[in-house]
Amino acid sequence: MQKRGLEIGSQAPDFSLKDQNGDEFKLSNYKGKKILLSFHPLAWTSICSKQMLSLEENYNKFLELNTIPVGVSVDPVPSKKAWAENLQLKNLKILSDFWPHGKVAKLFNIFREEDGFSERANIIIDEEGKIVFFKIYPIRELPDINEIIEFLSNK
Template structure:
């Protein structure tokens, strides 16, 4: 994916089994925060950081979501376990890693996605795209800096 490119539309279920369709959020920015697997330490920190900054994102007209290949029941149990109240975490379980593949982020060998943040603008175009080392929590300040024009 390149900056300015049209973001592929998709529909995934969140931890509550509700549909999340990217194109339903036109007029808002959407942060797709890909993480390899639920129930792992770095992924937990990544999702908690999104939860803790939820109001800050909302104030900047951004809808943050987490995405991994875990099935919905696992996402639901994990969200409750780590205390997610506002953040929607999406299940890219079937077809396995389908959305990660659309965005060029699926690791065939491991069977999960890269750790990455993809910011989609109000028109549905990619505004920010970064893959992070698998053992590193993504830096949200990079995105806030971009959003706040800093």
């Protein structure tokens, strides 16, 4: 089986996706900040909801660490908007990798063709656009938010 993900130290591929409000999020517009891309398979599922809520709950901590956290999944913008409202997200952007379907997940080599969605993964991109952290989690496992905060605190 082919290795998933991209190499630590490699340049992150630039991309542009719409968030839950239809606003554009373009990776290259965030040079000088770290970005946490938190990929989750599908909105409206319990583990994915907990994953996004952990980002929302720690949003200010991420900002203190010069990091912008964003959620990413293949769900369309209207679904993302309804889900964000349901979860009462106030700060977190959740991006729609809907069309072309899974394009950004494919750029990061974590799209699961057989399932039609991405792996559950956390990817940290540094201020220069380089990948400094890349971890794929078992699909039914909630990523440990403290692992991410600790990694960022030591960077």
